[in-house]
Amino acid sequence: MRYSGLRVIKEALTGHKGWTPAWRDPDPQSQYDYVIIGGGGHGLATAYYLAKEFGQKKIAVLEKGWIGGGNVGRNTTIIRSNYLLDGNEPFYEFSLKLWEGLEQDFNYNAMVSQRGILNLIHTDAQRDAFIRRGNAMFLNGADAELLTTRQIKERYPFLNTNDARFPIKGGLAQHRGGTVRHDAVAWGYARGADSRGVDIIQNCEVTGFRRENGKVVGVETSRGYIGAGKVGCAVAGSSSRLMSKVDMRLPMESHVLQAFVSEGLKPVMPGVVTFGAGHFYCSQSDKGGLVFGGDIDGYNTYAQRGNLPVVEDVCEGGMAIFPAFGRARLLRMWGGVMDMSMDGSPIIDRTHIDGLYFNGGWCYGGFKATPASGFCFAHLLAKDTPHPTAKAYRFDRFEKGLMIDEKGMGAQPNLH
Amino acid sequence: MIINHPLLGPRDASEFTYLGDASLIDRPDWQSETAAQDFYEYQYLRDNPAGLHQELWFHESGDRSWLVVTRNTLTHEITDVQLARDVARARGRSK
Incomplete structure (x- = not known):
C-alpha cells in the first residue's frame, strides 16, 4: 500500500478500515540467497537496498528481539557529514544525500x-x-x-x-x-524491504553458523536452521559476541x-x-x-x-x-x-570466511550512517566489491597501518 | 561502581581511568619470528566478552597503582581486585 495525502483522506472518509500492517510476520523459509543478521537500522537498510537497488531476491532479516529495538531506537537522532578524513567524509556525505531523498524513496514519513x-x-x-x-x-x-x-x-x-x-x-x-525521527527510519526501511519481498523474521536469535568446506552455508537460530547463500552481520553493539561463534576476535x-x-x-x-x-x-x-x-x-x-x-x-x-x-x-x-x-571508524568488509560478511564498529556514530551503511553493505553483498565511498572500511587496515583515526587517539577505544 | 582497592579499600570508580583488557600485561616477544602478527593481535584484537572480564584500571586520582579488576560486563558487578604488579609477577614478569 502506497502512503499519500489522498490515501489519508480516502481512509478518513471510509472509517480507516483499509489500513494494513506495515510489514508481514512470515515464518522463516529453509533457504535464502541472503540472510542479514540484525533487524536494526543498518540491517533493514541493507535488505531494502539489496532488493531495491541491486535487484536481489530471497532475502531475510533475522532479529533476536523486535526490529528497531536496539541502537536505532536508542540514539540521539542526529544526521551530519562534518568529517575530516578521506576515508570518512565521502561516505558520510553520501549518507546525508541519501537522507535528503529518503522519505520519497521509501514512501514513509521519517x-x-x-x-x-x-x-x-x-x-x-x-x-x-x-x-x-x-x-x-x-x-x-x-x-x-x-x-x-x-x-x-x-x-x-x-x-x-x-x-x-x-x-x-x-x-x-x-x-x-x-535530526530524523529514529524509529521511523527502522519502520520505513522495514516496510520498504517487506513490500519488495524481504522476509523480516523477529524473535529469531542466531545461535551459530553452519560451515561446509570452509564456507558459511547457513545459520542456526532459535527458530531452526536457515540456509543462506551469503550471510551479512549487522549487529553493532554485539558484534564481538556474534563473531566469536566463528572464533573471530574483532578490533573493538x-x-x-x-x-x-x-x-x-x-x-x-x-x-x-x-x-x-x-x-x-x-x-x-x-x-x-x-x-x-x-x-x-x-x-x-x-x-x-x-x-x-x-x-x-x-x-x-x-x-x-x-x-x-x-x-x-x-x-x-x-x-x-x-x-x-580501535580507530573510531567502522568496518564494512568480507571476513576471511567465504560467504560471511561484516558490518559494524560504528562507535557512537552509527545512526547518521544508516542509509549509506545499508547501501554500501548491500553493494558489497551483491557485487563482492566495496562501494567506492566505503572502500577504506576494511578489516586489515589495522594490520597495514591504514587507520582512519578522526580524533588521533590511537588504539584506545574509550578515547574515540 | 565501587572498586575495592587491595591497599586503600573501597574507592569510587571515578577516581580511576580505564585502559582495557588485562591481556595487555602479556606483551609479546619482539624477537619472535611471528612478532609482527603477535603485536597486531596484542594491540588491536580483543575478546570483548559479555560476562566476566579481567581489565586494567589506573588509580589516577589516588595512589597511581595499576589494578586488575574482574568485573561482569553484563551487570557491572566486581568480584575480584588485585594489584597488577602481583598479577604480572605471578605470570612470570620481572615487574
Whole structure:
C-alpha cells in the first residue's frame, strides 16, 4: 500500500478500515540467497537496498528481539557529514544525500529535518582545525560555514558565550545536518524491504553458523536452521559476541553511551549544538524535549545502562553553555551499547570466511550512517566489491597501518 | 561502581581511568619470528566478552597503582581486585 495525502483522506472518509500492517510476520523459509543478521537500522537498510537497488531476491532479516529495538531506537537522532578524513567524509556525505531523498524513496514519513548542526569553537587553534575540516567538507561536496559569535548569538540568544573555561569564539555550522525521527527510519526501511519481498523474521536469535568446506552455508537460530547463500552481520553493539561463534576476535570493545531527554518545552533550540570541549551536545525533539548526551562511560559493558559520574559530567557541560536548561526537569535517560573500534571508524568488509560478511564498529556514530551503511553493505553483498565511498572500511587496515583515526587517539577505544 | 582497592579499600570508580583488557600485561616477544602478527593481535584484537572480564584500571586520582579488576560486563558487578604488579609477577614478569 502506497502512503499519500489522498490515501489519508480516502481512509478518513471510509472509517480507516483499509489500513494494513506495515510489514508481514512470515515464518522463516529453509533457504535464502541472503540472510542479514540484525533487524536494526543498518540491517533493514541493507535488505531494502539489496532488493531495491541491486535487484536481489530471497532475502531475510533475522532479529533476536523486535526490529528497531536496539541502537536505532536508542540514539540521539542526529544526521551530519562534518568529517575530516578521506576515508570518512565521502561516505558520510553520501549518507546525508541519501537522507535528503529518503522519505520519497521509501514512501514513509521519517521526519527528516535539516535544522542544522553547530560545532562550537573556543580557541584559535580549534578555529584553525575547524576551518581545515570545513575545507575538507567542501572538497567532498558537503556544505559548511564558519560562524562568528554574533551570528551564533542571533540563533541561540540564551547560549552562554562567556564561560570562564570555554568562552565561545565562533562555530562551524553544517546547515544540511539535522535530526530524523529514529524509529521511523527502522519502520520505513522495514516496510520498504517487506513490500519488495524481504522476509523480516523477529524473535529469531542466531545461535551459530553452519560451515561446509570452509564456507558459511547457513545459520542456526532459535527458530531452526536457515540456509543462506551469503550471510551479512549487522549487529553493532554485539558484534564481538556474534563473531566469536566463528572464533573471530574483532578490533573493538563494547561500551555504553548514555542519552537524556528533558520534559517538553516550547521551541527553544532551533538546531543541534555540540560543545565538544565540555562533552555535551543537544537538540530539541519535535515533541519539545531537550535531547542531549555526552561521552561514553569508558569501560567495557553490555549492560545498556551507565553510571552516575557520567550523568553529572554531561549535565555540568550542559549547564556551562545553557544555564537556562537547569530549570528543565529530566524525563528519561538510557544507555546503548556501542561497538567502539580501535580507530573510531567502522568496518564494512568480507571476513576471511567465504560467504560471511561484516558490518559494524560504528562507535557512537552509527545512526547518521544508516542509509549509506545499508547501501554500501548491500553493494558489497551483491557485487563482492566495496562501494567506492566505503572502500577504506576494511578489516586489515589495522594490520597495514591504514587507520582512519578522526580524533588521533590511537588504539584506545574509550578515547574515540 | 565501587572498586575495592587491595591497599586503600573501597574507592569510587571515578577516581580511576580505564585502559582495557588485562591481556595487555602479556606483551609479546619482539624477537619472535611471528612478532609482527603477535603485536597486531596484542594491540588491536580483543575478546570483548559479555560476562566476566579481567581489565586494567589506573588509580589516577589516588595512589597511581595499576589494578586488575574482574568485573561482569553484563551487570557491572566486581568480584575480584588485585594489584597488577602481583598479577604480572605471578605470570612470570620481572615487574
